[in-house]
Amino acid sequence: MGVGENVHKILMERKKGCVISILILGVIFLCLCGFVIWGVTTTYYGISISPNGKILVITTPRNVAMYRLEDAKKLNQVEGQPYGRQDYQGEFSYIAWSPDGASLAVGKLYNGIWIWDVNTWELLTERNSEGSEPRNEPSFAWSPDGKQLAWGNGQGEVWIWDKNKNTWILEAPATEYLISIVWRQDGQLLRLNDHSLYDVKTGNLVSDLNHDIDGSGKVAWSLDGSHVYVFFDLGGGVMDVKANKYEFGAGAFPEFAWSLDGRYFASASDCDNKFYVWDTMDNKIVRQDKQGNVIYSLTWAPNGDLVALGVLDWQTVVWNTNTGEVLMNLHKPPNLYCVID
DSSP states (O other): OOHHHHHHHHHHHHHHHHHHHHHHHHHHHHHHHHHHHHHHHOOOOEEEEOTTSOEEEEEOSSEEEEEETTTTEEEEEEESOSSOSOGGGGGOOOEEEOTTSSEEEEEETTTEEEEEETTTOOEEEEEOOOSSSOOSSOOEEEOTTSSEEEEEOTTSOEEEEETTTTEEEEEEOOOTTEEEEEEOTTSOEEEEETTEEEETTTOOEEEEOOSSOSOOOEEEEOTTSSEEEEEETTEEEEEETTTTEEEEEOOSSOEEEEOTTSOEEEEEOTTOOEEEEEETTTTEEEEEEEOSSEEEEEEEOTTSOEEEEEEETTEEEEEETTTOOEEEEOOOOOOGGGOOO
């Protein structure tokens, strides 16, 4: 082999090595970009644990996923847009278990709803909002016995779904400014229109909640209906419905959750890792803590422990804030918009 051939061979091997190096660097670059983009855009809307503590539900802008909590096995997943892509929608969880835990209701885009049988994951019923200008925020509530579910649609109508018959019946005609509905433990079904609370059956005024709140938007009721969190624009607060009194402010765009007994209200600011727990009976903050890198969503376990979905030690996990135990690793990169120093 001549000198020219040797030089040509060496040059070709170097060229081949350069091409391989470029390809490897390209793959690494794409992976890093993908990780960053995925990390930036990964969003979690809501989290909830079933009444028996066995199933965990997580909602994102693209799907609803149900997991067995003991081993993180995915039991079911439904694709779609649960709540749309509004910036502030992610801080609110529209997930409701029937009292016996046999059925699961999840709100979806433009005030719609899905209801599943938890044992089979059969979709029992599905509704979409009606009208040309539906509200974005779903509004629904289970009856105390779990046999019915009330749903307020975008036109301001209140419908009742009968679980045994699997039928929908119009309970109340359309009203203006219907914001939310709640089914109290005594069986009374109420609707919140703007700042005023009415009995759905009689139409009688129950309470006027217009106290230090500049509007009505997102609403979250305690289980017994005695307290309600009302959020609008840049602020929100908890109201004592019976006393008609503003009691506790939770700031702008918070993640929040009511305890199962309705006594405690937990909240954390958007893109933060500090949370508070407020006691409705003693009317005071009983816990304030800072955990992890960021908290995306909060929920309560049946035993009364507060559970968080967020980033802990730079991993996206679900953990028990009382014990520190990691309950589930989602194997997702952290949302880079919400990195806490």
